[in-house]
Amino acid sequence: MATITKKELADRVVERTQSRSGTVKTVVQQVLDEIASELAKGNRIEFRDFGVFEVREIASRTAQNPKTLEPVEVPAKRRVKFKVGRIMREKVNGRRI
Numbered sequence: 001m002a003t004i005t006k007k008e009l010a011d012r013v014v015e016r017t018q019s020r021s022g023t024v025k026t027v028v029q030q031v032l033d034e035i036a037s038e039l040a041k042g043n044r045i046e047f048r049d050f051g052v053f054e055v056r057e058i059a060s061r062t063a064q065n066p067k068t069l070e071p072v073e074v075p076a077k078r079r080v081k082f083k084v085g086r087i088m089r090e091k092v093n094g095r096r097i
Helices: 006-017 021-040 086-092
Strands: 045-047 051-058 061-064 071-074 077-084
Touching (some): 006 021, 021 045, 077 086
Antiparallel strands (some): 045 051
């Protein structure tokens, strides 16, 4: 299993579209920045058939310190959830689309 970086993705787009490298890298970064910005506002991002990003609120809770066994208050937080869309699910599972 390989790790693909943002740079490698941008380079692939450059190859396929014959666009300028600097332009593609700027656009990729801008798209990622916009996704993060909208999620920070609490908005939902939907890419039809690809998937949905949304922010979920995680309630505060009491946990236990494993060393001292004392209760510890864990504050509430927000977490990004991604729900896979149909096309991505089919590609990941090796089905033809």
